Amino acid sequence: MSVSNEGEKRKLSNEDWINLTNFFVGNNTRYRENIVIPKNLGPIKVKTDEEKMVEAAFESCAFKSFMSCVIGYGLGAAIGLFSSSMGPPSVEIEQQTAKQVFKEMKTTTLSYAKNFALIGLMFSAIECTIESARGKSDWKNGTYAGGVTGGLIGLRAGIKAGIFGAAGFAAFSTAIDYYMHSR
Structure with a gap:
């Protein structure tokens, strides 16, 4: 550190700044051998x-x-x-x-x-897709996936059944969501 006179401010040279940042920041490379893994729950093995x-x-x-x-x-x-x-048994009256x-x-x-x-x-494909899109793993993923799956299965019976199946499940999932968050 360079100091001129007693009355002047102290100034750091470029070399002093580099030494100071290296001291506080340290080495930016991290080696795998230096990883500290707490072993309070038993031996831990790093995955290959x-x-x-x-x-x-x-x-x-x-x-x-x-x-x-x-x-x-x-x-x-x-x-x-x-x-x-x-x-x-089947509708036939005679013995099968x-x-x-x-x-x-x-x-x-x-x-x-x-x-x-x-x-x-x-259900699994839709739930996994929703979970990936939302970035969360909670109970809502299954609820939403159930609504979509119910709507798609209802479409096999016709458009009205699909719409009512999805709408009914959406109302049901909204009621569950409201109940869970009102606590």
């Missing part, structure tokens, strides 16, 4: 790049949608099998053969399985 890639693949919208479709198919098949075994019973059970089971798979796929 391969582990991060696999984790990103499992958390992608495509994988989540595919798994929802597969799991929905399995759940729908189980519920369809139960429903067909407990449901009333075992082959006809199993064929009817297969039809009902596959129908439930396909419907559950479609709903699972649609």
